Amino acid sequence: MDKLYFIVNPISGSGRGRRDFARVEALLRERGAAYEAVYSEHPGHAVALARAAVEAGERCIIAVGGDGTVNEVASVLVNTGVVMGVLPFGTGNDLARVAGFPEDPEAAVDTLLAGRTRRMDAGMANDRFFLNVSGFGFDVDVLVNTERYKEKYNGMLPYLLGIVRTLSHLRRLHLTVTHDGVSESFTGVLVTVGNGQYFGGGMHAVPSADLYDGLFDVLVIKNLSLLRFISLLPCFIKGKHMGNPVVHHFRTAELSVECEEPCILNMDGELGSATPASFRLLPGAIPMLVPDGE
Incomplete structure (x- = not known):
């Protein structure tokens, strides 16, 4: 499969983003998966990181954090054809509740490596996704x-x-x-x-x-x-x-x-x-x- 490109909000979920992603990295290395990770540093930064990743030709981008991080990454990927994944390591994780994204790191890695792709709807309110x-x-x-x-x-x-x-x-x-x-x-x-x-x-x-x-x-x-x-x-x-x-x-x-x-x-x-x-x-x-x- 394509290399996995992670955009991580390290402070999501009161630091859970960084802690749980460290476990994800260990699991990916155990399974020999190709991946790269970058870290957001402030609100809105995930948008810039996602845009740069798309321009660099990344084909599978994973948002790691809460619903806000997911929104920032998704706003760039809408109608690009780039596959998106979610590791719901935030506080609320409301999208994950209905979409079925696992919060457990091992189950999340299973989804990234052995899940399937399904085309999800998005909404636009005024000029924002x-x-x-x-x-x-x-x-x-x-x-x-x-x-x-x-x-x-x-x-x-x-x-x-x-x-x-x-x-x-x-x-x-x-x-x-x-x-x-x-x-x-x-x-x-x-x-x-x-x-x-x-x-x-x-x-x-x-x-x-x-x-x-x-x-x-x-x-x-x-x-x-x-x-x-x-x-x-x-x-x-x-x-x-x-x-x-x-x-x-x-x-x-x-x-x-x-x-x-x-x-x-x-x-x-x-x-x-x-x-x-x-x-x-x-x-x-x-x-x-x-x-x-x-």
Whole structure:
């Protein structure tokens, strides 16, 4: 097979990226696999590293880190024909939950050396790509508030504290959603555009989404009281909220959203541009290394 070219975020998962990749390197050497590794040094650096790798003719590029690192690498590889792999050694690893990327180093190496290639859809929100989930509202407010706690705490605690702070200042958004020639107006707390199913480190937000079906699954959580929203959250986390009257769901390959006040977009767990936003699905945009059977 082609040489494996790794782009490693060494600080992902509070240093897990470096630790687990050291084990991966040992396994690759044991199996005689050809590989090369480079390390990102700051946010956005993986984009430059991936671009340089493509220009140098690399044909199989592996993102090592969390969802942010995966997003940076994928944004370069969309529609290039270069095969992508993922070693989910970050904190949230939301794409890996549905795509089946193993977190165990030995199983991950098995996938890289003996898995298969499957063409995964990607999405575009305004001028930026995403693989997993985009949207705005409650989830972005959680992201913003989570950043306040990451300097003090590690692991999942910043996410949990971010959720608590966001709930205490729950925003209602006045928005218009247009898709397939239909425009609908809502007052809501969350809009999620799902190519994948999870966000926020394991919230099963869009359980009906499929990374390979050529469609987004879109959710609008309509206006509701704080107490009712809190009661909905456990269902939302477990993926049991579909069919609830406050959950508006539809499937489409393209949509646009306008909001009375500009709202920042979630792009695979990172902050992106703002509304108004246009979303477009790119079917089969990335040939992805996945475990045999996925």
